Amino acid sequence: MDTSSPTVFVNGELLKLYMGRRVRTVVQVIRNEGGAVVGQSTDNQQLTVKGPDQSVPVMHFMEVIGVADGPQSIRAEICTDFGSNFDTASYNGLCKLANGQFKNLFL
Amino acid sequence: MYANHYDGGASHFHGGGFMPSQATQTPDQAGSSKTRSSTTSTTVPLTIKQITEAYHLNDERADFLIDGVEPSLVKLLGRVLNKAERVTDVSFLLDDGTGSIEVTRWVSDSFDTDEMTKIENGMYVVLIGKLKAFQGKRHIGAHAVRPVQDFNQITLHFMECIHAHLDNSRKATAVPATTSAMNDMRAYQTLNVGTGASGDIREVVLSVFQEPASLARENGLHVNEIIRRLGLQEQKIREAIEYHVEVGNIYSTIDDDHYKSACNG
Numbered sequence: 001m002d003t004s005s006p007t008v009f010v011n012g013e014l015l016k017l018y019m020g021r022r023v024r025t026v027v028q029v030i031r032n033e034g035g036a037v038v039g040q041s042t043d044n045q046q047l048t049v050k051g052p053d054q055s056v057p058v059m060h061f062m063e064v065i066g067v068a069d070g071p072q073s074i075r076a077e078i079c080t081d082f083g084s085n086f087d088t089a090s091y092n093g094l095c096k097l098a099n100g101q102f103k104n105l106f107l
Numbered sequence: 108m109y110a111n112h113y114d115g116g117a118s119h120f121h122g123g124g125f126m127p128s129q130a131t132q133t134p135d136q137a138g139s140s141k142t143r144s145s146t147t148s149t150t151v152p153l154t155i156k157q158i159t160e161a162y163h164l165n166d167e168r169a170d171f172l173i174d175g176v177e178p179s180l181v182k183l184l185g186r187v188l189n190k191a192e193r194v195t196d197v198s199f200l201l202d203d204g205t206g207s208i209e210v211t212r213w214v215s216d217s218f219d220t221d222e223m224t225k226i227e228n229g230m231y232v233v234l235i236g237k238l239k240a241f242q243g244k245r246h247i248g249a250h251a252v253r254p255v256q257d258f259n260q261i262t263l264h265f266m267e268c269i270h271a272h273l274d275n276s277r278k279a280t281a282v283p284a285t286t287s288a289m290n291d292m293r294a295y296q297t298l299n300v301g302t303g304a305s306g307d308i309r310e311v312v313l314s315v316f317q318e319p320a321s322l323a324r325e326n327g328l329h330v331n332e333i334i335r336r337l338g339l340q341e342q343k344i345r346e347a348i349e350y351h352v353e354v355g356n357i358y359s360t361i362d363d364d365h366y367k368s369a370c371n372g
Contacts, residue, residue: 006156007204009265024204063258065204078229082258090262102269105154106205 006107007065009098011091012045016071017099023074024065026082026091029058037062037079042092051076061086150235151178151275152267155185155206163240171238174275183208183247184233184255184264187226197223201234201247209246210234222252231255233264311337312347316357316368326360327367 007024027039027047037049049064056062066076098106161171170177185203198211214220236249321328334341351357357366
């Protein structure tokens with residue numbers, strides 16, 4: 001049982017608050033640029049994901065778990081293909097709740 | 108009468124069991140309290156952080172208290188790590204982003220084995236199981252483990268955790284008649300009158316004025332319409348209306364019997 005490294009649910013806006021910390025977010029893959037993936041966050045910001053996993057197709061949603069290393073950038077540890085059917089509005093709402101009123105349930 | 112049971116009864120509503128169906132099966136807990144029997148079983152969706160912070164009641168019986176509820180079963184969702192298969196059981200670590208916990212799934216027949224074969228490391232799964240503690244360490248005895256296929260389920264699970272937490276904490280602390288009155292107005296309306304809790308009536312009357320249909324009407328609503336709708340005594344409704352007029356929530360329109368909400372709702 002280990003709560004020493006919880007991953008925070010973030011969207012584009014919240015990412016900047018957790019610099020250097022482990023975060024998780026879902027982005028929609030826009031394009032691959034060399035060693036990085038550019039994705040659109042659930043609150044319509046562009047985020048850059050650097051990491052080994054480049055296998056998620058464009059337009060699919062991808063969950064990124066990694067370390068926030070810039071206001072719009074994540075150094076990914078794990079990327080998961082979430083398919084093409086994902087409700088961004090709900091996830092965005094969850095990010096706000098999990099960092100706001102109900103933070104104590106998550107962090 | 109209803110409210111008196113809540114007021115006079117234990118805030119720890121697990122005890123007694125006289126009103127278990129109200130305590131454990133509330134209408135607005137749509138998915139979060141799936142009861143098996145109508146008495147004491149509750150399945151609560153939780154984050155692992157909630158489990159680690161749960162108050163452990165009794166070492167022998169391994170009962171936990173979370174938001175005032177002793178869940179019989181818990182529902183968790185997370186990634187599988189360190190899966191280990193043994194002869195009689197399969198165990199793994201479940202990490203949901205808020206923490207991680209050891210899970211054991213006892214396999215006694217081919218159904219169980221088949222279910223667990225599909226589970227791989229790194230996969231998202233939903234599980235239902237029993238929360239246990241042994242020598243101070245908490246773990247889960249899983250009854251069912253299923254892979255997540257639609258990833259919206261992840262968002263849904265955490266929303267359910269928030270919803271269940273809100274619901275359970277409200278019951279444990281607040282005067283239930285006030286908060287549940289809004290949702291269960293129709294069922295409890297005649298009983299609420301008996302409580303004399305004027306706060307409830309005011310909220311309910313205001314909510315009628317603030318409905319979109321009411322806001323759309325130029326002259327607002329007639330007092331008799333409110334009376335007919337809510338089934339409460341005229342005196343009490345007029346008192347509520349007077350209060351709202353004083354405070355500025357509603358105003359009279361064509362005559363003293365017609366009122367309209369001053370807010371946009």
